[in-house]
Structure formats: C-alpha cells, structure tokens
Amino acid sequence: DGGITQSPKYLFRKEGQNVTLSCEQNLNHDAMYWYRQDPGQGLRLIYYSQIVNDFQKGDIAEGYSVSREKKESFPLTVTSAQKNPTAFYLCASSLASGANVLTFGAGSRLTVL
Amino acid sequence: QKEVEQNSGPLSVPEGAIASLNCTYSDRGSQSFFWYRQYSGKSPELIMFIYSNGDKEDGRFTAQLNKASQYVSLLIRDSQPSDSATYLCAVRVTGGGNKLTFGTGTQLKVEL
Numbered sequence: 001d002g003g004i005t006q007s008p009k010y011l012f013r014k015e016g017q018n019v020t021l022s023c024e025q026n027l028n029h030d031a032m033y034w035y036r037q038d039p040g041q042g043l044r045l046i047y048y049s050q051i052v053n054d055f056q057k058g059d060i061a062e063g064y065s066v067s068r069e070k071k072e073s074f075p076l077t078v079t080s081a082q083k084n085p086t087a088f089y090l091c092a093s094s095l096a097s098g099a100n101v102l103t104f105g106a107g108s109r110l111t112v113l
Numbered sequence: 114q115k116e117v118e119q120n121s122g123p124l125s126v127p128e129g130a131i132a133s134l135n136c137t138y139s140d141r142g143s144q145s146f147f148w149y150r151q152y153s154g155k156s157p158e159l160i161m162f163i164y165s166n167g168d169k170e171d172g173r174f175t176a177q178l179n180k181a182s183q184y185v186s187l188l189i190r191d192s193q194p195s196d197s198a199t200y201l202c203a204v205r206v207t208g209g210g211n212k213l214t215f216g217t218g219t220q221l222k223v224e225l
Contacts, residue, residue, distance in 0.1 A: 042201060
C-alpha cells in the first residue's frame with residue numbers, strides 16, 4: 001500500500017541531544033514537508049522540499065535541519081539549538097502540480113526530558 | 114492578523130444536526146482551500162478541497178467558498194458522534210510554493 005511512514009512514533013530526548021526523525025514515502029510524490037503541532041495549536045511549517053537536493057525554510061526553521069538526497073526520503077533533525085522541541089511532528093507529501101493535496105504520515109511525538 | 118483564522122470552539126451540536134465550521138483568511142492571493150479532520154493524537158486527513166467560489170458537495174460534507182469576503186466554510190449534515198474531531202482549515206497562496214498555511218482548528222463535539 002502506498003503511504004508515508006514516520007519513525008519513531010514516540011521519542012524521548014535529553015536536553016542537548018540531536019535527534020533525527022525519519023520520513024519515507026512510496027507515493028512517488030515530488031514535494032515533502034515537515035510540520036510541527038503543539039497542543040491546541042495548528043500546524044506550523046518547518047521545512048519543505050519540492051525536488052530532490054533542494055529544500056526551503058518554512059516559518060519556524062530555527063533549530064532544525066533537513067536533507068533531501070532521495071525522492072522518497074526527507075529526514076528532519078531536531079538540534080540542540082531548538083529551545084522548545086517537545087511537540088508532535090508531522091511529515092507530509094504531495095504532487096508538485098495539480099491539486100497538490102497533502103498526505104500526512106502518522107506523526108512522531110518528541111518529548112524532551 | 115493571523116493568515117488563517119478559525120474559532121477554536123468547542124462547537125457542540127446534537128446528533129443529526131448540521132455543523133457549520135468557518136474559516137477566514139487574510140491573503141487575497143489565496144487560491145486553494147482545504148479542510149482536514151484530525152482526531153486526537155492522530156494525523157490530519159483530508160475531507161475536501163475547493164478552488165472556485167460557491168459550494169462543493171461530497172456526501173454529508175459541503176465546502177463553501179467566498180473569495181470576495183475571504184472566507185471558507187464546511188457544513189456537515191446529519192452530524193454523527195464519529196464526526197467529533199478537530200477540523201483544520203488550510204490555504205495555499207499563489208507564489209508560495211506548494212506549502213499550506215493552517216488555521217489552529219475548530220473542535221467539534223457531536224452529542225448524543
């Protein structure tokens with residue numbers, strides 16, 4: 001079945017550690033996105049990529065980094081520079097043209113201890 | 114002013130009633146409008162999208178778009194307890210790449 005796989009589903013991190021969240025899609029989508037969601041809040045865009053080897057900062061990119069070496073993969077690293085990293089992280093993908101409907105993965109919940 | 118605004122709710126409606134969810138946006142260059150449903154602890158799932166002024170119906174759901182007034186709404190007919198969720202409005206702006214800007218969501222509670 002086609003879809004987006006995020007891992008891990010739950011992650012605990014100590015302060016000062018970098019962590020990497022995985023996002024893999026087999027939908028043959030060109031564009032991929034990372035959003036962050038805090039309790040009672042909407043989704044805020046961290047980074048997005050419309051093509052392999054290219055990505056752009058979203059609204060809250062500070063303290064995060066990404067790479068897009070393969071079409072299928074768009075990992076997100078939460079660095080120690082991110083001051084408040086505890087959140088629900090959502091990866092999404094879409095075609096580059098047409099309806100551009102976003103399909104989301106199941107999410108990764110990061111908790112900083 | 115937030116780019117996409119929604120009343121956070123909760124909006125409570127009795128089972129079988131019509132639920133009306135509203136969303137306003139600030140950028141007149143917005144071209145595409147999306148409604149997502151999100152159950153607690155889960156990821157958003159698309160309900161429907163709309164591009165043109167007017168109504169678009171899909172089963173029990175109707176999206177309404179009024180670009181002149183810069184609002185988009187979602188009507189849910191014959192509301193069911195399973196419709197209880199947070200409904201997110203999202204907007205795509207021309208020239209903004211393919212990224213979506215989301216509202217904070219409206220929590221809907223359908224009561225028995």
